[in-house]
Amino acid sequence: MIEISGVSKTFPARGKDAPVLALKDVDLRIEDGEFLTILGPSGCGKTTLLRMIAGLAEWDKGEITVNGTPVRGPGPDRAMVFQAFALMPWATVRDNTAFGLELRGVPKAQRRERADELLTLVGLKGFENRLPGQLSGGMQQRVGLARALAVDPEILLMDEPFGALDEQTRRLLQEELLLIWEKTRKTVIFITHSMEEAVLLGDRVALMSPRPGRILNITQVPLPRPRAAAVDQIEGSAEFAKITANLWGQLREMQTIRVHAGEEPAA
């Protein structure tokens, strides 16, 4: 279980820019085995929040605990999937997948075996010896997912993992992620700026608003599981349309209020 209580963060003033209140009193509880999506416009601090949970960013006030232990840095219980894939261009797909295992000192034969197992899971069997530069974006992110799963974390932290992919590839990967998640039932925190993606994947959708970044509300998604085999039905359902429309309404509100207040909308 992840508990975030009263977390605030201010980025100090830089040059002429005033200090920015990036996050204000964020409270959030994520249960074990839950798939939580965090939805929000650009600049609402959702990536900052995820990096804090990952132990990659610091905060000023409040506390984040994983299973009761305060987060003080990266840990073996959490693994991250990055928007920009973050694959080492000089290492083969297999070596990239085994990177987390290599850092833990797993012997070569075992990490090879484990990497190949996960590459099969994400549909990259036969590509083990390729370099990332020889793969398409979708395939590269499959490697990113396999690398995170390879260290068998309790919690997967996914930072807009499909944001850099084209629509068709994204839909395929959403289905595969659902399939994998329904098999492994890990706790997932998934950042996105797409309402459809947030609703399709999540058990709950946490809506964030910018300046200061805070959790505006949390929507329960009552769509049945497993969803992987029924994506088309789900997306065609009235329930799905209602929830996404409601979320979009709120997101649009965030932008229009800002315009009317004479402020630039977030880029």
Add this chain to the structure above:
Amino acid sequence: MTAFRVQDYPLKNYQPRGGGPTKAQSGGLRALLSRSPWTYRLIVLAIIGGIWQAYATAAQLLLVPKFTDTMIGVVTLAINPDTWVAFMISNQALVVGFGISVVFGVLLGLGAARFRSIEGFVDPYLSILMVTPMAALIPILMMALGLDLSSRVVLVIVFAIPVIIVNSRTGVRQVDPNLIEMATSFGATEREIWVKILLPGALPAIMTGIRLGLGRGVTGMVIIELLMVAVGIGNLILRYQGNFSADLLYAVVILVIFEALILVSILRFIERKVAPWASQTVLRD
């Protein structure tokens, strides 16, 4: 006032192209040229040789040998042991100086990327070295170090090391920050980040710096022999110049170019071996 219309301002360089399927390229010369870069290279060489030959034949100048005579000179020198001795002497300075430049240049570059203190120390001198006409340092070196090998070695270093330092530092700096964050998130220590992310990531840039440094080192090696310490290759050049043996003089220069080309090709080969990911094709799914 009439309304402004974009159409009133046509593009000056716009010509509609014909539609339809692309025409197959005709064979003949085009096919020959597309076969290999060497075809172009040999054609360019033949043109330069031809112009050179025509000019030298027409001008009849004492110090402009014919292209054919120069090529004969190249062969003459190549089979003369004295030439090889001269190249060995000169290359002593290159081997020692370039070796030192690679080791210390890479270390200083990496250090400058990692530690502000090293960067603060290296930066001003690096800027000076990058803009100073190196040849101007030669008399100073001579006075300080004398006429022996050490002054030649130092000159090679002074020529070669700045570009190696700068490229190594830039190489580390331009490593994708996402990779550093990724490694940190999987629990890498600072040492592991250096060994597993920064060094491999900077390797292509370091190798490029070394290759550029080699070219500059060869320049330094020849320049000091021409201007001050008349040994080795520089001595050969000065001797043939004094004898008005223009064909041999040109031949020496060509041999020096050959040497530099061979060394650079070797480095390029190593570069491709150690950093093969620098050139990649993308696979679609």
